[in-house]
Amino acid sequence: MTLEETEADRLEAVERERREQELRRTVQAEPRHLDALIELGMLCFETGRRHEAVGFFEQAVALAPRDAILRCNLGNALAATGRPEAALLHFREAILGDPRLALAHYQYGNALRDLGRDPEAVAAYGLAIGLDPHLAAAERQLAQLLRRLGQVHEAAAAYRRALAIEPDRPVVHFNLGNLLREQGQLEEAAASYRAALRLRPGFAGAACNLGHVCLAQGRFAEAEALYKRALAADPKLVDAARSLTQALEQQGKLGPAISAGEKLVALVENDVPAWVRLGRLYQRHGKPIQALAALRRALALAPADLPALLASMPVLGALERPEEAIAAGRRALAIDPDSGAAASGLWMLLRRACRWREAEALAAKIAGLTDAALAGGSVPDQTPGAFLLASMDGPKLRRIAQAWSTTSLSFPGKPGAAALRRRPLDHKTDRPLRIGYLVEAGSSDLPLIADLCRRHDSSRIEPILFTHGDGAAASPALPEGSVDLSVLRPEIAAQRLADEAIDILVLSDATPGNAAMTIAARKPASLQVAWPGFPGTSGADFIDYVLADAIVAPPQQAGHWSEAICRLPEAHRPILLGEQPLGETPDREREGLPPDRLILAALHPPERIEPALFRLWTELLGALPNAMLWLSAAEPLMAVELRRQAAERGIEPQRLRFAAPRAPVARGPRLALADLVLDSFPANDASLTEEALAMAVPVVALRGRNFASSSSASLLAAAGASDLVAEDLEGYRRIALDLACDPSLRETVKGRLLQAQARAPLFDLARFGRHLEQAYGRMWRHYLAGRAPEAIEILPAVEVQA
Structure with missing residues (x-):
């Protein structure tokens, strides 16, 4: 406020005081002076002295009981002092005195509204507007009341009529925007908020709610700017502070998001959700100690807060405090026995601790919760990957995967987002196909795919390797022309792929709901293919094909896949x-392994170990006195539990040896120390099988009924070692015992595996690359012919006619 404005206000107050004293003298001299009583009542009302105003208006009404305007003034003063019933009587008298006075009907409606008599208030506002179509105040109040009654379309119409009369009211634009946003009319809501901001640039609420619209539309950078604008106008606007954290997190700006979250909890120290979000941000940023501190603050405020307990489970696991993590999971499930997140999280913790009895008791509950979620059309908390650890039910996996893949579709404008800009399709059949490989930067598949990109026949294939996610620093040397998408949001990454005019996009990991799937959901390429990652269907209608073989995806299982095989x-x-x-x-x-003992290696993540298989392994130890079982030490509780179970079966606990979790030698080379590798089931550890075969170490595997339980069988078959694959546990036992008891047989198998590295299809990348190129060509010809994706069988390279 300027000095001139301050002085003007002071002079106005002085004049008002002078006039009030003059009026009081008049009334003292002439108590029935109507005009003086009315003016004194108005002065008192305007300066907040409502009770005094009532007294002067009552005196005036006593002198002029039929004056409708005077009755309205008294009614307003009574309503302002919290006496709506008394006010209502005077508004009614005003209407009786002048039935055509729109103001009386309007104020009568206000009193009815204050008394909670909403339908009568609506009728009163309607009468007022009928008498005076330009009474904007009545339209505004009618709009608010209709909104409260759930008559949203009528409320929006009333707001618009009010704005047609008085377009320069920012609060009305704001209220209309709120109503439209609640109804999902985001573009119209945004227009209303922008109108409010044009009229009042410092309107914090309008900036904040426009930010909400941008956040819902996935325009995270715009949302961030708007929340910062709102906070500049009102630093204590909690809604803006909370949402700024979310906008920053959505952009992957974890450091700034944490700073915003820290400011939020300083603003609202007892806000449990704010502490939980901050804890999750710390965890994502690799700061589990700070994450645990934030989550403990949340639990100190609300010991039974389910989100805080759920968030603390992985944090405690990361800090290698599994007992506390399990305790948190049990508490969460006790609070909400129907929490799928609690049950699934606790089940995984118990699996990693190899506490199978308690895990199995939870499995039935999780199955029921998953079935209920699928029946209700929602996404189950059980992930497709977790389901595969213990089940070979292909049809159910497809249903779970389809539900999870819908999370990849939750991007702005589905269906209203702007379409990707695309180059016209080149229908020439004599040009190289542009094949895009989308690979996570830290993926173990990256070296393989980088090598294949270099091997592709440039006359047939023009490959481009796209990396995304963390782990770029650990990536191998990439082919020339590779593109890093890691800093791009999914919609921008998808547009970058579309800009490259990719014909076929190959996702190295089509796990339902993951980051790559969120990019692929925007369909940046004409055809999209899953290979070689997730060992099952993606469940996504935007993935056209999966590359497999007859062992992991036989023809009779076609119905288990949403993709064409x-x-x-x-x-x-x-x-x-x-x-x-x-x-x-x-x-x-x-490694703590005796040089003269038979080493059976089962270096699997603990969640892959099934109790029946571990029982068989201990039976092998019982039959092989010179053998030791070499396991991964991924979990602190795992060693204690497995040694306990082994002792119960008469096996000396020290015959179980656990590999150092952070050994200076990678897992693959360490496998050379083993005499025999025992695969997991029903979720094969295909990566361990690959590493063992690369070191020419025999692997005993069990073949199941789906991709996840047959992947090791496929690898062994391609290495010419199908004789190491069993069809049941008894066969698995027999193969393992035969190899363990016969050193010459083991050496023979090792020799075969060494020879396979020079001759077998499993190790022939040039041959495999030709098969891939043939597959891509067949898919593309189907596409150009307008045919839907369908099963394709690729012949071995030697059978392909020139």
Whole structure:
């Protein structure tokens, strides 16, 4: 306020005081002076002295009981002092005195509204507007009341009529925007908020709610700017502070998001959801200690807060405090026995601790919760990956995967988002196909795909490798022309792919709901293919094909897949034989393995170990006195539990040895220390099988009824070692015992595996690349012919006619 404005206000107050004293003298001299009583009542009302105003208006009404305007003034004063019933009587008298006075009907409606008599208030406002179509105040109040009554379309119409009369009211634009946003009319709501901001640039609420619209539309950078604008106008606007954290997180700006979250909890110290979000941000940013502190603050405020308990479970796991993580899961499930997130999270913790009895008790509950979620059309908390750890039910996996894949479609404008800009399709059949490989930067598949990109026949294939996600620093040397998408939001990454005019996009990991699927959901390429990652269907209608083979995806299982299956001959993937990773040379003594003992390696993540299989492994130890079981030490509780169970079966606990979790030698080279590798089931550990075969170590595997339980069988078949694959547990036991008891047989198998590295299809990347190129060509010809994706069988390269 300027000095001139301050002085003007002071002079106005002085004049008002002078006039009031003059009027009081008049009334003192002449108590029945009507005009003086009315003016005194108005002065008192305007300066907040409502009770005094009532007294002067009552005196005036006593002198002029039929004056409708005077009755309205008294009614207003009574309503302002919290006496709506008394006010109502005077508004009614005003209407009786002048039935055509729109103001009386309007104020009568206000009193009815204050008394909670909403339908009568609506009628009163309607009468007022009928008498005076330009009474904007009545339209505004009618709009608010209709909105409260759930008559949203009528409320919006009333707001618009009010704005047609008085277009320069920012609050009315704001209220209309709120109503439209609640109804999902985001573009119209945004227009209303922008109108409010044009009229009042510092309107914090309008900036904040326009930010909400942008956030809902996925325009995260715009939302961020608007929340900052709102906070500049009102630093204590909690809604803006909370949403700023979310907008920053959505952009992957974890550092700024954490700063915003820290400011939020400073603003609202007892806000439990704010502390939970901050804890999750810390965890995502790799700060589990700070995450735990934030979540403990949330639990101190609300010990039974389910989101805080759920968030604390993975944090405690990351801090290697599994007992506390399990305790948090049990508390969460006790609070909400129907929480799928609590049940699924606790089940995974128990699996990792190899506490199978409690995990199995939870499995039935999780199955029921999953079935209920699927029946209700919602996404179950059980992930497709977790389902595959213990089940081979292909049809159910497809249903779970389809539900999870819908999360990839939750992007702005589905269906209203702006379409990707696309180049016209080149229908020439004599040009190289543009194949895009979308690979997570830290993926173990990246070296293989990078090698294949270099091997592709440039006359047939023009490959481009796209990386996304974290882990770029650990990536191998990439082919020339590779594109890093890691800093781009999904919609921008999809547009970048579309800009490259990719004909076929190959996702190395089509796990339902993951980051790559969120990019692919925008369909940046004409055809999209899953290979070689997730061992099951993606469930997504935007993935056209999956590359597999007849072992992992036989024709009779076509109904288990949402994709058309393109079956490659010989193997669904090859093994890249590279140089031994840098590090120390494997050594039994360093690993705590006796040099003269038979080492059975089962270095699997603990969640992959099934109790029936572990029982069989201990039976093998019982039959092989010189054998030791070499396991992964991924979880602190795992060693204690497995040694306890082994002791119950008469096996000396020290015959179970656990690999150092952070060994200086990579897992693959360490496998050379083993005599035999025992695969997991029903979720095969295909990566361990690959590493063992690369070191020419025999692997005993069990073949199941789906991709996840047959992947090791496929690899062994392509290595010419199908004789190491069993069809049941008894066969698995027999193969393992035969190899364990016969050193010469083991050496023979090792020799075969070494020879396979030079001759078998599993290790022939050039041959595999030709199969891939043939598959891509068949898919593309189907597409150009206008045919829907359908099953394709690729013949071995030697059978392909020139």
